[in-house]
Amino acid sequence: MTARDPAEELVAAFARWAAGERSAAAARGRTQERWLRQVATEAATFGGLLVDLAEGRAAVVLTVAGERHAGSVVGVAADFCVLTDQAGALQLVALRAVSSLRTGITRTGSEPAGDRPAAISLHLADALAALAADRAPVRLVLSDGGRALGDLVATSTDVVTLRVGSPSRQVVHVPLAAIASCQLR
Numbered sequence: 001m002t003a004r005d006p007a008e009e010l011v012a013a014f015a016r017w018a019a020g021e022r023s024a025a026a027a028r029g030r031t032q033e034r035w036l037r038q039v040a041t042e043a044a045t046f047g048g049l050l051v052d053l054a055e056g057r058a059a060v061v062l063t064v065a066g067e068r069h070a071g072s073v074v075g076v077a078a079d080f081c082v083l084t085d086q087a088g089a090l091q092l093v094a095l096r097a098v099s100s101l102r103t104g105i106t107r108t109g110s111e112p113a114g115d116r117p118a119a120i121s122l123h124l125a126d127a128l129a130a131l132a133a134d135r136a137p138v139r140l141v142l143s144d145g146g147r148a149l150g151d152l153v154a155t156s157t158d159v160v161t162l163r164v165g166s167p168s169r170q171v172v173h174v175p176l177a178a179i180a181s182c183q184l185r
Contacts, residue, residue: 044114045114046095046098046101046114047076047078047081047095047117047118048114048116048117048118049101049114050073050076050081050095050101050114051076051114051116051117051118051119052114052116053073053103054072054073054074054075054076054081054119057072057074058072058073058103059071059072059103060072060073060083060101060102060103061101061102062083062093062098062100062101063098063099063100063101064093064094064097064098064099064141064180064181065097065141065142065143065144065145065180065181066099066145067141067145069083069085069091069093069181070085070086071083071084071085071086072084074090075119075120076118076119076120077118077119077120077121077122077123077124077127078118078120078121078122078123079094079095079096079123079124080092080093080094080095080123080124080127081093081095089183089184090183090184091181091182091183091184092124092127092128092181092182092184093180093181094124094179094180094181097143097179097180097181124176124179124182125155125156125157125158125176128152128155128160128176128179128182129154129155131152131155131182131184132152132153132154132155132160132161135151135152135153136151136152136184137149137150137151137152137184137185138150138151138152138162138182138183138184138185139182139183139185140160140162140174140179140181140182140183141179141180141181141182141183142174142178142179142180143177143178143179143180144178148162148164148172148174149162149164149185150162150163150164150165150172151163151164152182153171155176156176157176158175158176158177159173159174159175159176160173160174160175160176160179161173161174162174
């Protein structure tokens with residue numbers, strides 16, 4: 001056997017040490033990444049998940065009052081989200097009324113974490129009140145599967161008022177809690 005040069009042995013030992021450090025750093029990085037994903041998952045909320053999906057403009061299908069609504073989430077507020085379909089129709093969907101959510105791939109390609117707060121600090125009652133100021137024509141989907149079409153004329157903290165039908169133009173009052181979604185017509 002030939003004796004190795006002490007300088008070569010020292011350089012080889014340094015190379016092994018550096019390789020071990022790279023391997024240990026990579027393992028620490030994977031462990032930290034897995035831990036951060038776990039923390040984010042445990043802090044996830046449904047609204048936060050929708051915020052992530054809105055940011056990525058992911059295709060989604062929401063099931064609301066037994067009806068499927070396909071499109072993209074474009075905004076998330078305190079207790080509702082704004083969904084747009086391929087034709088550009090907008091609807092406000094009460095988060096409490098969503099029974100399931102199917103997602104597609106986000107533009108970023110990353111899995112949504114859902115650990116962020118709603119982007120818009122507004123409640124459904126406030127959004128409907130703003131629409132009522134313009135007498136917006138709407139289609140309400142109710143939690144029992146019923147429908148109401150008409151012009152939104154007033155909204156209080158728990159009642160929404162519509163003018164429906166013609167020529168009699170009846171007034172219909174709907175409890176806010178019964179509204180699953182509101183499609184703008």
